[in-house]
Amino acid sequence: MAVRSVEGGAKQRLPGFEVVYVEEAAGEVRVPLAEAGAVAFERVAAVRTFPTYRGQRNYPGLYYAATVDRHVGFESWLERDT
Known part of the structure; x- marks a missing residue:
């Protein structure tokens, strides 16, 4: 039996999926799903x-x-x- 490593995390590209949110300074922002992990959503206003x-x-x-x-x-x- 062979052991191999697999790449983990959510770095997969899912074409067609976007996350939309509103920033006070920039207004509506659209980013691909793979980039949304870098956004601190807990810091945005309600x-x-x-x-x-x-x-x-x-x-x-x-x-x-x-x-x-x-x-x-x-x-x-x-x-x-x-």
Whole structure:
């Protein structure tokens, strides 16, 4: 039995797949999927708010994430705890 190494990671080129996001200075940015791994999406601004109202069945809020040193929004406890 022969042992061979394989290349890992997400460096595969998938033609036709793009990631689109909005930067404050540049506006809408489109990059190929293979290049999106270099984008710090946890640092971009939120694109919408989490509404609250009496009688709603989910629990939106903010929690402090030490890994990014800021508060992060969540729409439910399930989302917060994952």
